[in-house]
Structure formats: C-alpha cells, structure tokens
Amino acid sequence: MIPTYGRNAKIQDESLSPASGAKAHPNEEKGGMRINGFQQVLDLLRAADPEFRESLLRRMQKHDPQLVDSLRRSLY
Secondary structure (H helix, E strand, O other): OOOEEOHHHOEEOHHHOHHHOOOOOOOOOOOOOOOOHHHHHHHHHHHOOHHHHHHHHHHHHHHOHHHHHHHHHHHO
C-alpha cells in the first residue's frame, strides 16, 4: 500500500495502525504517523544551494521572523 497524506500532514497507512502490531504514540490517531515539519524544513534548507536557501529564509522572515531565527540557529 502506498501511504497518502491526510489532513494535518499525517500519513494514512493501515500498516502503521496498532492492529498491525505497530506501536503508536499515545497522542496520535489510529493509522497515523506524526511528521516533524520543523525538521523537514531544516533538511530541505540544508539540501538547498546557499543562494536559494537565503532567498527562502528572507521571504519567510516577512511572515514569521521568530521561526526563521529558530531555523537559522538550528542550521548552523
């Protein structure tokens, strides 16, 4: 089965449900897996070329300066 993304960025995959023997985090819904969006953004920024990374961070700074400060501290 190919996992699909449902509302709130949870992967909908029946193989992850407690009935399949997989251990679910107590706060997660049945059949879902929590995705760490902050870490994914960091991974994407680290993989981007420096010019593109700075361009993204400058644009993001206009909307959420606190987030960009956190990202910059975690990047370097």
